[in-house]
Amino acid sequence: MEQKILGIHHITAIAGNAKRNYDFYTGILGLRLIKKTVNFDDPHTYHFYYGNEQGTPGTILTFFPWEGITAGRRGTRQATEIGYSVPAGSLEFWQNRLEEHNVIYNKPAVKFGERYLTFLDPDGLKFELTESSADDRDQWTTAEIGKDNAIYGFHHITITTNKMDGTAGILTNVFGYKLSKSEVNRHRFTTDAVDYAAIVDLVEAPGETAGHVAGGSVHHVAFRVKDETALMYFRDKIVALGLNITEKIDRNYFYSLYFREPGGVLFEIATDNPGFTVDETLDELGTNLKLPAQYESRRNEIEGILPKIN
Numbered sequence: 001m002e003q004k005i006l007g008i009h010h011i012t013a014i015a016g017n018a019k020r021n022y023d024f025y026t027g028i029l030g031l032r033l034i035k036k037t038v039n040f041d042d043p044h045t046y047h048f049y050y051g052n053e054q055g056t057p058g059t060i061l062t063f064f065p066w067e068g069i070t071a072g073r074r075g076t077r078q079a080t081e082i083g084y085s086v087p088a089g090s091l092e093f094w095q096n097r098l099e100e101h102n103v104i105y106n107k108p109a110v111k112f113g114e115r116y117l118t119f120l121d122p123d124g125l126k127f128e129l130t131e132s133s134a135d136d137r138d139q140w141t142t143a144e145i146g147k148d149n150a151i152y153g154f155h156h157i158t159i160t161t162n163k164m165d166g167t168a169g170i171l172t173n174v175f176g177y178k179l180s181k182s183e184v185n186r187h188r189f190t191t192d193a194v195d196y197a198a199i200v201d202l203v204e205a206p207g208e209t210a211g212h213v214a215g216g217s218v219h220h221v222a223f224r225v226k227d228e229t230a231l232m233y234f235r236d237k238i239v240a241l242g243l244n245i246t247e248k249i250d251r252n253y254f255y256s257l258y259f260r261e262p263g264g265v266l267f268e269i270a271t272d273n274p275g276f277t278v279d280e281t282l283d284e285l286g287t288n289l290k291l292p293a294q295y296e297s298r299r300n301e302i303e304g305i306l307p308k309i310n
């Protein structure tokens with residue numbers, strides 16, 4: 001059976017201070033903290049997952065907050081900008097809100113016929129909010145951000161590259177994306193397998209130098225598949241291209257594989273199953289510190305070291 005990549009599953013980035021990260025994403029952007037766990041390779045560091053109410057794939061942004069990490073630098077061989085979709089007519093609300101909270105932003109502009117604005121998070125990670133009248137995903141709302149303005153989930157991810165052929169090849173030949181349109185040096189690739197989080201923009205910047213992945217940078221982009229059968233189907237396809245790819249890894253909330261695409265960005269492929277309600281109820285999501293089984297016996301020590309966020 002033909003297996004499909006179902007758009008973006010999650011995006012993972014690197015932050016500095018944990019509380020500042022938590023306050024910005026839950027408070028200013030109004031996302032839901034859907035899972036509070038630790039870096040499975042470094043249990044003295046949090047791993048935060050922010051998303052909509054259910055943590056639906058395509059809405060999930062995750063962070064490793066490393067206190068005191070040096071700032072990264074945007075450049076080629078990197079995912080350089082995270083696009084969220086917001087309701088039509090909401091950009092004035094967002095502009096006022098970002099202004100009020102001293103966030104660095106640009107006034108709304110138009111790209112591919114859609115209005116958007118750009119802003120930076122406290123670590124310098126770059127975002128775009130794009131008004132999207134067709135989006136009807138369930139939003140997470142807060143006292144300050146209602147349905148008319150709340151973020152739906154991902155609109156796109158942007159990758160910057162000197163020459164886009166290698167990355168474009170993976171997107172079109174392996175992942176089933178098609179080049180849908182171009183504006184200047186921005187080339188939009190879209191999959192019709194899903195309605196949302198279906199866009200990857202490749203920005204071709206021949207003269208730009210390679211970025212440095214550190215604080216305020218995207219660490220990896222995870223693409224979504226239905227289940228482990230689909231996961232292994234794509235593993236075989238990547239292996240057949242002669243690229244290195246990991247074995248299947250159990251991430252508690254999904255199964256995943258990692259490989260570095262020819263343009264230099266770390267890609268992950270992640271499953272829908274088992275999902276975030278595997279160890280908390282829908283109501284409880286994000287309220288407890290969840291540790292993978294191998295660290296449960298060290299809970300007291302780990303809780304003593306992790307910074308308090310709320």
Ligand code: ZN
Pocket residue numbers: 010012220222268
């Ligand atoms: Zn990941």
